[in-house]
Amino acid sequence: MEIxxxxxxLSLNPLFPVLIGxxxxxxxxxxGISGAFLLLPVQMSFLGFTSPSVSATNQLYNIVAIPSGVWRFYKxxxxxxxxxxxxxxxxxxxxFIGAVIRVYYMPDPDLFKLFVGCVLLYIGIRMIRDLLGKKQATAGGGAQGSGRVEVLPxxxxxxxxxxxxxEYHVGAAxxxxxxxxxGIIGGIYGIGGGAIxxxxxVSVFGLPVYTVAGAALMGTFITSVAGVIFYQILALLNPEQAISPDWLLGILFGIGGFIGMYPGARTQKFVPERWIKWGLCLVIAWTAGNYILGYFF
Known part of the structure; x- marks a missing residue:
């Protein structure tokens, strides 16, 4: 059954976006990634959804999907x-700046995809160098990931x-x-920012992946709420463009994400940190290659 x-x-079986999410x-x-930065290529490349509305739809996915994962990290x-x-x-x-750029100055995302691909490629190279240059424990399980974080003043x-x-300390500036x-990148493409x-x-500030995942997800959730609101305002100011999110599609993606986020966050502590980092590298490399090669070919 398609709707x-x-x-x-788009005409899709409603279970399809739930499964993808x-x-x-x-x-x-x-x-610490919601998956929205991979959902965007799925929507644009496989579903053919390319209007500025796709950015807002991606952020709507974040809003619905993320809370279960954040709750698990909080507990x-x-x-x-x-x-x-x-x-x-x-x-x-x-x-806010990114949303304005997306609507008024960059309705065609190809050039910015190239930029995002280069940034992700740089991050991936940094992480690979870190993984190859440091001997890290590979044993997973409770002892590896069961520690709680003690927040200092x-x-x-x-x-x-x-x-x-x-003890870890990093400059807030x-x-x-x-x-x-x-935020600018996330505002334009609706990727939230956790992917970056x-x-x-992990690679620049040297923080353990077990401690940053919750903060990255929570930050993505809050900024996605702001992004959807701002895109909705821009839609009212520009009724001739498809800017507001596809609410039903985004909610279905988000329902699938909500269901998957909690077990994913719970499983994280049983997976060796080195494996998670390598997984991030592979995901980043795939996305970067897709954006960069897609620009030239």
Whole structure:
């Protein structure tokens, strides 16, 4: 049984977007990624949904899918409020700027896909160098991933916490600056930002992937709410364009993501950190190659 989605002009079995959302969320949530940055190529390349509305639909997926994963990280004591705050403060202005660029200056996403592909390729190379240059434990299981995060007093300019008896501290200004750039990218394509922020936390700031996944997901959720609202406002100002999200399609994607996000977040602590990093590298490499090669061919 197929139903028609008027905004995206697609006819699909409603179980199809639910299944796609589930698969993406289950595997991507382990690394603090909602899966939206992979959902975008699926919509554009396989479904032919390419109008600016696809960006807002992607962010709607984040809103529905992410809460279950964030709740799991919160219950396990792996959600770091100061890190979330730094991400949100930096990302929100970028989301608004990105939405304006997408609607008024970049209705054709090909050139920006090339840019995103180059950024992801750089991140992937950094992570591979880190993995090949450091001998890391590969044993998974409870001892590897069961630790809770102890948040230390953190000021406006610094985030501090203890994880597995080791203290970590990172400048909040650097996180906010990175998040601002990520927000612009996320505002244009509706990818939320977790796909870029999470690897940067791991490879550039040196934070354990077990501690950053919850913050990356929570930041993506909050900025996606803002993004959908702003796209809806732009839709009212530009009624001749398809800008507002395809609500039914986005909710169905999100339902699948919501179901998959919780078991993915729960499974993460049983998977060796090195495996998660390599998984992120493969996902990033695939996405970067798809964007870069797609621009030239």
């Amino acid at each position: 028609f989605f008027p905004v995206s002009e 589930f698969v993406l969320a289950f595997f991507c949530s382990m690394g 396990e004591g792996r959600l770091i409020p100061p890190l979330v705050k730094a991400v949100v403060i930096g990302t929100l202005p970028g989301v 953190s000021g406006f300019f610094e985030v501090r916490f203890i994880f597995r008896e080791k 650097g996180i906010m600056a990175l998040s601002g750039i990520v 922020i999470a690897p940067f936390f």
